[in-house]
Amino acid sequence: xxxxxxxxxxxxxxxxIRSAAPPAxxxxxxxxxxxxxxxxxxxxxxGYWLRLLECMRAEFPALCSALGTELFDSFARxxxxxxxxxxxxxxxxxxxxxxxxxxxxxxxxxxxxxRDPSFxxxxxxxxxxxxxxxxxxxxxxxxxxxxxDDFPSLTYLEPSLVCLDECMLRLAPGVRLLQLGYPLLxxxxxxxxxxxxxxxxxxxxxxxxxxxxxxxxVGFELSPWEFQLxxxxxxxxLGSSVERRSRALADxxxxxxxxxxxxxxxxxxxxxxxxxxxxxxGATA
Amino acid sequence: MASCLGLPDLGFGVGLRSQxxxxxxxxxxxxxxxxxxxxxxxxxxxxxxxxLDRVASRYPIVLHGVSLSIGSTDxxxxxxxxxxRRLADETRAQWVSDHLCFTGVGGTNTHDLLPxxxxxxxxxxxxxxxxxxQEQLARxxxxxxxxxxxEFASSTISEPEFxxxxxxxxxxxxxxxxxxxxxxxxxxxxxxxxxxxxxxGERIVQIHLAGHCDRGSHVIDTHDxxxxxxxxxxxxxxxxxxxxxxxxxxxxxxxxPFDELHAQALRAREIALGISTGSAGSAxxxxxxxxxxxxxxxxxxxx
Numbered sequence: 001x002x003x004x005x006x007x008x009x010x011x012x013x014x015x016x017i018r019s020a021a022p023p024a025x026x027x028x029x030x031x032x033x034x035x036x037x038x039x040x041x042x043x044x045x046x047g048y049w050l051r052l053l054e055c056m057r058a059e060f061p062a063l064c065s066a067l068g069t070e071l072f073d074s075f076a077r078x079x080x081x082x083x084x085x086x087x088x089x090x091x092x093x094x095x096x097x098x099x100x101x102x103x104x105x106x107x108x109x110x111x112x113x114x115r116d117p118s119f120x121x122x123x124x125x126x127x128x129x130x131x132x133x134x135x136x137x138x139x140x141x142x143x144x145x146x147x148x149d150d151f152p153s154l155t156y157l158e159p160s161l162v163c164l165d166e167c168m169l170r171l172a173p174g175v176r177l178l179q180l181g182y183p184l185l186x187x188x189x190x191x192x193x194x195x196x197x198x199x200x201x202x203x204x205x206x207x208x209x210x211x212x213x214x215x216x217x218v219g220f221e222l223s224p225w226e227f228q229l230x231x232x233x234x235x236x237x238l239g240s241s242v243e244r245r246s247r248a249l250a251d252x253x254x255x256x257x258x259x260x261x262x263x264x265x266x267x268x269x270x271x272x273x274x275x276x277x278x279x280x281x282g283a284t285a
Numbered sequence: 286m287a288s289c290l291g292l293p294d295l296g297f298g299v300g301l302r303s304q305x306x307x308x309x310x311x312x313x314x315x316x317x318x319x320x321x322x323x324x325x326x327x328x329x330x331x332x333x334x335x336x337l338d339r340v341a342s343r344y345p346i347v348l349h350g351v352s353l354s355i356g357s358t359d360x361x362x363x364x365x366x367x368x369x370r371r372l373a374d375e376t377r378a379q380w381v382s383d384h385l386c387f388t389g390v391g392g393t394n395t396h397d398l399l400p401x402x403x404x405x406x407x408x409x410x411x412x413x414x415x416x417x418x419q420e421q422l423a424r425x426x427x428x429x430x431x432x433x434x435x436e437f438a439s440s441t442i443s444e445p446e447f448x449x450x451x452x453x454x455x456x457x458x459x460x461x462x463x464x465x466x467x468x469x470x471x472x473x474x475x476x477x478x479x480x481x482x483x484x485x486g487e488r489i490v491q492i493h494l495a496g497h498c499d500r501g502s503h504v505i506d507t508h509d510x511x512x513x514x515x516x517x518x519x520x521x522x523x524x525x526x527x528x529x530x531x532x533x534x535x536x537x538x539x540x541x542p543f544d545e546l547h548a549q550a551l552r553a554r555e556i557a558l559g560i561s562t563g564s565a566g567s568a569x570x571x572x573x574x575x576x577x578x579x580x581x582x583x584x585x586x587x588x
Contacts, residue, residue: 009402017397030435031435031436035503048395085389088327088365089328089352137329138331215332
């Protein structure tokens, strides 16, 4: 058996267990006995699909609950056939699921107004559940290591004591921002807590942030100006400049001119969405 | 006490699973050691990794991987190995183990432990890869015999011979899964005790025990129940043959309360101590006696 033949045999086995039917040459390549070669391959094939589908159900419990296991499995299996797992980590398994659902929707080429809204809500829910997993297993600030080596965190300070004019702000590590067509946060959280599926809420554009607090993922709705502000945080910036940027968003987001920006920013610091540190040398607004 | 490759005999441990995180952190059970599935924590920045750090500060830890794909014809995943080495260093892992198998080819990962053709060529291929892995990890690799449901017609070497040659040429250690020996013996019709006799006992660093599901015509390695009587019998035979080794209970599905899992490890200890005080050879008796002392010290440390 040459190196080429070894590679070919491994490809053959992998294809055999991912296929719906055993290959015609199974008996030539696999020893039989009381259990046939085809039955032996079927043991691996069954295990392969059971394992991956179980992981997909665990990653998308709200979507699975909403669709029912049978329909969810059919979507998940199509996805896994189209995009077989590449990573060593099963956590990556569902990374492209929402995108696949969006790309494979039967009305994807129809004008927006003619699209089936029931599919859009499924894609949104898949995006939200994926973001939940990424926040759950991603980096956090629970161990006071701060938001990176170059950003020694002051989040242990009482937020009310933070002087925004004299500090730097940035999004805390692991935070996820989402803009959805449906307010699905409660739907997802209820399903993840084991609650029964309920009808989806009515369509309403929603901005969300997911963050981890004491290793638990929590979500908050954001007003449009907060979403735009947080999205613009590509690096740390002075607290005073953040206040000015917030005001600048008033025209585009109908920000209430009487709203006191400072307390809102401190609320997001308290909730772990924003990380805060002393102003860095040379920091500019 | 050093048992093999200069690695310690850790006593009797259990796999650390998320269902038991709270029980382990809260009650600090008198377990000798824990084994952690590498991929469950390798990229985790959340609770699982936090728990591992806390557990590793109190108990010896072993990292047991399922994605090394040592037999694959794909290139080694150097990024994975770099992360694994860092994790092993950070958790002060006693050793790092994985399986004699391939998990995918052509860039795909099936997340299954697929059997290899056992031939001279695949042995040479695997030897080179084990050497490369050990070099990057800067520690010996411990490889486990997998449970298998098929054998390739092209195979020319028995699994014990293959493992023996692999350890001899690379210096790697063996994680002998006694349940896997039983499962494969039933599925392929070989003599499990003869398999144990053919394995190079001096290379065994660790032993796995687990439950399986008997389907009559074949047996599935399900890890969803207690260790079966036939596997306990094989375990006793193995200890009589090679002496005590670090032993671990795997239970991955339908996971019971922690005490029920721990009871399986305590049963393994009873068997080992029974052999050490029985009529087995004096050298082996000495080894098991030393392990009993070490286990007691562990009890005190964890109390």
